[in-house]
Amino acid sequence: MQLDRLGLTDLRAFRSAELTFAPGFNLITGANGAGKTSVLEAVHLIAYARSFRGRVRDGLVRHEADALEVFLSWTQRESETRRAGLRHSGTEWSGRLDRQPVSTLTELCSAFAAVCFEPGSHLLVSGAAEERRRFLDWSLFHVEPDYLDGWRRYARALKQRNRLLKSRPEPRALDPWDRELAVTGEMITRQRQLYLDTLRPYLDALARDFLPELGVAELEFRPGWRREQMPLSDALVMAREGDVAQGFGSVGPHRADWRLRFERLPGRAAPSRGQEKLIALVYVLAQAEAFVEEQGEWPVVLLDDLASELDVDHQARVLTRVSATPAQVLLTATEPPPVLATMPSDLIRARFHVEQGQVLVRDPGPG
Numbered sequence: 001m002q003l004d005r006l007g008l009t010d011l012r013a014f015r016s017a018e019l020t021f022a023p024g025f026n027l028i029t030g031a032n033g034a035g036k037t038s039v040l041e042a043v044h045l046i047a048y049a050r051s052f053r054g055r056v057r058d059g060l061v062r063h064e065a066d067a068l069e070v071f072l073s074w075t076q077r078e079s080e081t082r083r084a085g086l087r088h089s090g091t092e093w094s095g096r097l098d099r100q101p102v103s104t105l106t107e108l109c110s111a112f113a114a115v116c117f118e119p120g121s122h123l124l125v126s127g128a129a130e131e132r133r134r135f136l137d138w139s140l141f142h143v144e145p146d147y148l149d150g151w152r153r154y155a156r157a158l159k160q161r162n163r164l165l166k167s168r169p170e171p172r173a174l175d176p177w178d179r180e181l182a183v184t185g186e187m188i189t190r191q192r193q194l195y196l197d198t199l200r201p202y203l204d205a206l207a208r209d210f211l212p213e214l215g216v217a218e219l220e221f222r223p224g225w226r227r228e229q230m231p232l233s234d235a236l237v238m239a240r241e242g243d244v245a246q247g248f249g250s251v252g253p254h255r256a257d258w259r260l261r262f263e264r265l266p267g268r269a270a271p272s273r274g275q276e277k278l279i280a281l282v283y284v285l286a287q288a289e290a291f292v293e294e295q296g297e298w299p300v301v302l303l304d305d306l307a308s309e310l311d312v313d314h315q316a317r318v319l320t321r322v323s324a325t326p327a328q329v330l331l332t333a334t335e336p337p338p339v340l341a342t343m344p345s346d347l348i349r350a351r352f353h354v355e356q357g358q359v360l361v362r363d364p365g366p367g
């Protein structure tokens, strides 16, 4: 996918801005607080229905404005032009895809794909399991057409079962919800397992490239119940008493988790913050590479502040690896990163400078 144009109105400090991107690497520079990350948030909003810095209502709409607007046009499969637009007030929204109104934000997310590495990405490694489940779910929404339907049915049944649990029900009253959870939960889990199997060789190769010092990486998947011992239907029945006492469901794919476990980070040894960032980067790039295998083209790659996140050697490895692919990259930095001096001089195909809510276009080139 090649993002051609991005328009944004009333998003954080921007009143209105428009950017026309080039294929390949696009560099966005600007001082601290100038609005570089905000540009990436706008793109992320269409791809994920949320910013990587939280929901729209958490400050994405410009102070004093009622709603933000984002417009994207992109080219896919080399020739097909597509358009998406979103107006969002934090509570209400309306969206368009190829000039037609959409009824769910998911329609935008499944049309336009981007992956993102940013200063908060280490939470994919050290943060709550919810981050890692969301990572799996995003990929599966794109790859498996029936995943979203199963996921929604599961979420609905879980919510209703949780509501019922709070009224201390007769155990039999849980039967219909447990049946629905067992069917949809097994399906979600099977698809997550298959997706992780697809991801494994990519994770492996990237971990060897970025973190050779940590040794062999093994992928660990916890489905959310003791799946090797019993089906989810049995686990739900066994958990009933505890669930009634706690007032919420304790087993199932809403409790799933996964991670790479490194040979040289045994037991409770924690990775350093920098290693967490590199592991997160391994996850994100593996996700992009697996996406290419399934969809035949690259998602747009968003790299926020790479130079302040990684040492020079790792920056060079990332840029080298990504520049060997047809991926389009939006890279932000306060200054043109010195590592660019070690890269081919035509790597950066377009340059933008952000200043006081304005975007200025600069000649491409590393200087």
Ligand SMILES: Nc1ncnc2c1ncn2[C@@H]1O[C@H](COP(=O)(O)OP(=O)(O)OP(=O)(O)O)[C@@H](O)[C@H]1O
Pocket (backbone or CB within 6 Å): 011, 012, 013, 014, 030, 031, 032, 033, 034, 035, 036, 037, 038, 039, 059, 060, 061, 062, 063, 305, 334
């Ligand atoms: N809702 C809002 N309304 C108006 N201005 C906002 C709003 N939210 C954030 N801002 C301002 O927008 C700017 C945020 O910009 P952003 O985080 O994109 O900057 P940046 O260029 O990525 O900075 P850094 O180099 O520090 O990462 C800040 O100046 C902030 O004060």
Ligand SMILES: [Mg+2]
Pocket (backbone or CB within 6 Å): 036, 037, 038, 304, 305
């Ligand atoms: Mg920033």
